[in-house]
Amino acid sequence: MNASKAQGSQTSVFHAVDITKIYQMGEVEVHALRGVSLELYEGEFVVLLGASGSGKSTLLNILGGLDSPTSGTVHYLDHELTASDGSQLTQYRRDNVGFVFQFYNLIPSLTARENVELITEIAASPMEAMEALDLVGLKPRADHFPAQLSGGEQQRVAIARAIAKNPRVLLCDEPTGALDVQTGVVVLQAIGQINRQLGTTTAVITHNAEIAKMADRVILLSDGHIAGIETNSTKIAAQDLRW
Ligand SMILES: Nc1ncnc2c1ncn2[C@@H]1O[C@H](COP(=O)(O)OP(=O)(O)OP(=O)(O)O)[C@@H](O)[C@H]1O
Numbered sequence: 292m293n294a295s296k297a298q299g300s301q302t303s304v305f306h307a308v309d310i311t312k313i314y315q316m317g318e319v320e321v322h323a324l325r326g327v328s329l330e331l332y333e334g335e336f337v338v339l340l341g342a343s344g345s346g347k348s349t350l351l352n353i354l355g356g357l358d359s360p361t362s363g364t365v366h367y368l369d370h371e372l373t374a375s376d377g378s379q380l381t382q383y384r385r386d387n388v389g390f391v392f393q394f395y396n397l398i399p400s401l402t403a404r405e406n407v408e409l410i411t412e413i414a415a416s417p418m419e420a421m422e423a424l425d426l427v428g429l430k431p432r433a434d435h436f437p438a439q440l441s442g443g444e445q446q447r448v449a450i451a452r453a454i455a456k457n458p459r460v461l462l463c464d465e466p467t468g469a470l471d472v473q474t475g476v477v478v479l480q481a482i483g484q485i486n487r488q489l490g491t492t493t494a495v496i497t498h499n500a501e502i503a504k505m506a507d508r509v510i511l512l513s514d515g516h517i518a519g520i521e522t523n524s525t526k527i528a529a530q531d532l533r534w
Pocket residue numbers: 314315316321322323341342343344345346347348349350498
């Protein structure tokens with residue numbers, strides 16, 4: 292059966308059915324996800340919104356092939372992630388997923404360009420490192436080291452690194468969590484621009500309801516459940532967000 296369904300003209304990129312995740316901590320079971328079903332569509336910008344501990348990172352990590360659910364199924368297009376072994380998940384991540392985390396994880400001894408090139412050298416169909424840096428507005432800083440860049444600029448290098456391999460999906464876990472508002476807005480602008488310009492299906496985790504205003508859809512998580520899914524009839528541009 293073809294698992295990538297279309298809704299209207301929309302292709303379903305992720306199709307998750309009733310996924311649970313239980314962490315066994317000695318005698319204690321932590322139920323991080325308690326039966327989550329969802330679709331993410333090609334090219335959309337989704338915000339995963341919820342309180343601390345609601346299961347956002349667990350869900351994103353499962354979609355990104357960094358973790359596997361305890362039960363349930365996850366498809367990426369026609370590829371069943373939940374039937375994949377470790378090396379297949381590694382290949383899936385390498386070919387299809389760009390990750391951005393709260394902390395930038397840049398290599399301090401490499402310039403911005405070299406940090407991005409680390410990825411473009413191993414990717415199947417990458418863009419030029421300079422093109423990726425240009426997309427996040429950092430071409431003029433390509434030869435600077437992380438220590439010469441602000442937190443927001445370092446995060447934009449991390450975004451350039453994530454998108455330089457031309458991934459079909461971009462998964463961002465609290466990308467502005469370590470940044471002040473003004474800098475966070477610039478980082479969100481970069482993510483929004485990549486979503487629009489390259490059509491990269493984008494999911495951003497936040498606990499900040501203001502950020503949800505820039506999404507096509509907002510998936511509300513609460514205690515391991517989806518508490519609601521909202522479609523924004525109008526999206527607010529990142530530069531007009533304030534928190
Ligand atoms: N590796 C792990 N081992 C044990 N418990 C875990 C692990 N990872 C997450 N959990 C637990 O699962 C639950 C969901 O965690 P998760 O990190 O997905 O939530 P979150 O919504 O992303 O939270 P935050 O906003 O604080 O990052 C929490 O109770 C957390 O303590």
